[in-house]
Amino acid sequence: MSYTNGLDKPSDYFVTKLYTGNGGTQSITGLDFQPDWTWIKGRSGSYGVSNHKVYDVVRGATKTLFVNLTNAESTQTNTLTSFNSDGFSLGNDTNVNASSTNFASWNWKAGGSASSNSNGSITSSVSANQDAGFSIVSYSGNGTAGATIGHGLGAIPKMMIVRKRNSAENWLVYHASTGNTGATLLNGTNAFFQDNMWNSTSPTSSVFTVHGDAGANASGGTYIAYCFAEKQGYSKFGSYVGNGNVSGSYIHLGFKPAFVMIKKTSGTGSWYIYDNKRDVSNAMTRNLFPDGNYVEDNNTNNNLDFLSNGFKIRTVSGARNASGGSYIYMAFAENPFVTSSGVPATAR
Helix, strand or coil: CCCCCCCCCHHHCEEEEEEECCCCCEEECCCCCCCCEEEEEECCCHHHCCCCEEEECCCCCCEEEECCCCCCCEECCCCEEEEECCEEEECCCHHHHCCCCEEEEEEECCCCCCEEECCCCECEEEEEECCCCEEEEEEECCCCCCEEEECCCCCCCCEEEEEECCCCCCEEEEECCCCCCEEEECCCCCCCEECCCCCCCCCCCCEEEECCCHHHHCCCCEEEEEEECCECCCEEEEEEECCCCCCCCEEECCEEEEEEEEEECCCCCCCEEEECCCCCCCCECEEECCCCCCCCEECCCCCEEEECCEEEECCCCHHHHCCCCEEEEEEEEEEECECCCCCECCCC
16 A cells, blocks of 8 residues: 555644643744644633634734634734744733643644635635645635635545635535535534535535635635645545444544544534544543534543544444434544555554
């Protein structure tokens, strides 16, 4: 089994980094790459009840969007203040650096500074990492149904997260498993809903398509999109059906996961985030929820196992394993199941 060059080491492209806030300023190091998209959430104490905040190199450090809210983008100079060669620097904002509070950060590498992309009918600014299948896309809406935007991946995106920046709006999630006739909200518990924001058109290897609605293409609106294509041994964006049993569904990924995010699409339910740094052994019980500002939940009834080649559900919770329920996920690797040199991943 062979892999795209460099993906034998997934930590070159995605890392979960945990840290403790100091209430002042500090630099978070040890990523071994400069992140281009950083997502931060408090986990503990009174400031564990904090908003999810995301930053990216295209919009620029200090430009804050709240994952669990509809607020427009704001400039907050005391939050994430810079992206560095092996991490990022923080100011004294309590949402990202409250004293003695435990935080999780999830960090992805795109392509650094953005370049102009004219593949679509709307010119976009794109930071793309084709090896890792991840791009950050900034564009301005024109209100035209069927407008196209270049994403720079050179492969078909399996998942896209789109957010309007200059006014209040929901976070729209396109997932190949649910298709082009609607979306799921990253900031909500809603089931998959029918809507025409993608103009009933699936993305291609060069562009994605939007309708003229406010969520993805209002005239005068400014937008950011996070686009993901699957890469063997590194990332997977798929679906599964629940069985309502404590020995739940096994989901084959082809790699040992470092990060898994799950959402029920056939009914209401929160998004659930698991990672290999907050839970270092099975069963995985520590949950964070993108649709709310909740403190980390450590519930032994919320079990999930990370395996050498996928993950297995270990709960009867309807939010992850209702009998006959439909679920989508996004997952990134700790290790490929087998590297290009034949080295197998080890079980936990």
